[in-house]
Amino acid sequence: MKPTIGFIGLGLMGGPMASNLVKAGFPVTVWNRTASKAESLVKQGAKLAANPRAVALQADVLITIVSDPAALEEVLWGANGAIEGLRRGSLYIDSSTVSPDLARRVAKVCANRGVEFLDAPVTGGNWGAEKGELLYMIGGDAKAFDRAKPVLDVLGKKFFLLGPNGAGQTVKLGMNLLLALQVDAFAEALALVTASGVPAEKLMEVMQSSMARSGVLDVKAPMMVKGEFPASFPLRLMHKDVRLALELARDKGVTLPCGAAAYATYSAVLDSSKDDPDFSAVARFWKT
Numbered sequence: 001m002k003p004t005i006g007f008i009g010l011g012l013m014g015g016p017m018a019s020n021l022v023k024a025g026f027p028v029t030v031w032n033r034t035a036s037k038a039e040s041l042v043k044q045g046a047k048l049a050a051n052p053r054a055v056a057l058q059a060d061v062l063i064t065i066v067s068d069p070a071a072l073e074e075v076l077w078g079a080n081g082a083i084e085g086l087r088r089g090s091l092y093i094d095s096s097t098v099s100p101d102l103a104r105r106v107a108k109v110c111a112n113r114g115v116e117f118l119d120a121p122v123t124g125g126n127w128g129a130e131k132g133e134l135l136y137m138i139g140g141d142a143k144a145f146d147r148a149k150p151v152l153d154v155l156g157k158k159f160f161l162l163g164p165n166g167a168g169q170t171v172k173l174g175m176n177l178l179l180a181l182q183v184d185a186f187a188e189a190l191a192l193v194t195a196s197g198v199p200a201e202k203l204m205e206v207m208q209s210s211m212a213r214s215g216v217l218d219v220k221a222p223m224m225v226k227g228e229f230p231a232s233f234p235l236r237l238m239h240k241d242v243r244l245a246l247e248l249a250r251d252k253g254v255t256l257p258c259g260a261a262a263y264a265t266y267s268a269v270l271d272s273s274k275d276d277p278d279f280s281a282v283a284r285f286w287k288t
């Protein structure tokens, strides 16, 4: 018998992840703040619950993936929140990107209720979610991870168990700081080269054959050169992740001068963008 999955958060990432679980034959109960986003999943065979608590009550394994710390606190501790519904002996996996502190707070509350908890943020974009090829950064104990693995195998292709609860979120914030800086750095170089009269394509061509090449730039540089920014990883979420990295750095007494500068650039573009662009739209900073 496959465990019953409760799934909360059907956004760019959660929608395809929940769909893959249904396709893999798991009984899945879903909830999303905007109920219309659950319609296609219900057509595929998922059950729709009335609120997060009702999802948790039915779940052997609960998965959440919502925007940010405030959203996670809302679905866990808000009206009809999931925490009150979690059953003793169940497993809870949070794949939202939030602070390591919040992950540890959730872990403590879960332990008090006899629930196993993994902080398990992901990377790989919405295409990784669609293909079931996400990379997981996990904090928690090996026993909980072993229990989660048959479910996670449907959603991801690489899994890193990084330490106790909070370690997954810590590495995720370090990773996204790195991605934010690489894309911001390419945008700066692009501004310099094009302002000097050399076409953007020339920089991209040379960069892709050089040591400056990177996985994220393989995907983002062509979009930046074209000036097209359909959201895959939205700028509002990258902005949140850089903010969380800076908050963690402040707590730990670590100075992040490049991170602070990038945060100011991402903030300016977020404030001036009327759409919901991809984070590579940081290149707009030099167009305004």
Ligand SMILES: NC(=O)c1ccc[n+]([C@@H]2O[C@H](COP(=O)([O-])OP(=O)(O)OC[C@H]3O[C@@H](n4cnc5c(N)ncnc54)[C@H](OP(=O)(O)O)[C@@H]3O)[C@@H](O)[C@H]2O)c1
Pocket (backbone or CB within 6 Å): 008, 009, 010, 011, 012, 013, 014, 032, 033, 034, 037, 065, 066, 067, 068, 070, 071, 072, 074, 075, 095, 096, 097, 098, 122, 123, 124, 125, 126, 232, 233, 234, 237
């Ligand atoms: N997109 C990516 O490429 C990517 C990659 C790796 C990690 N992540 C992380 O994964 C998480 C989800 O990202 P996403 O791209 O799926 O974001 P998204 O498309 O914006 O979806 C966000 C989800 O959070 C829900 N939500 C937001 N505020 C809420 C609240 N106050 N109460 C209840 N639900 C709330 C949204 O509900 P509504 O539908 O009602 O708005 C939606 O289900 C984020 O932490 C993000 O940083 C994203």
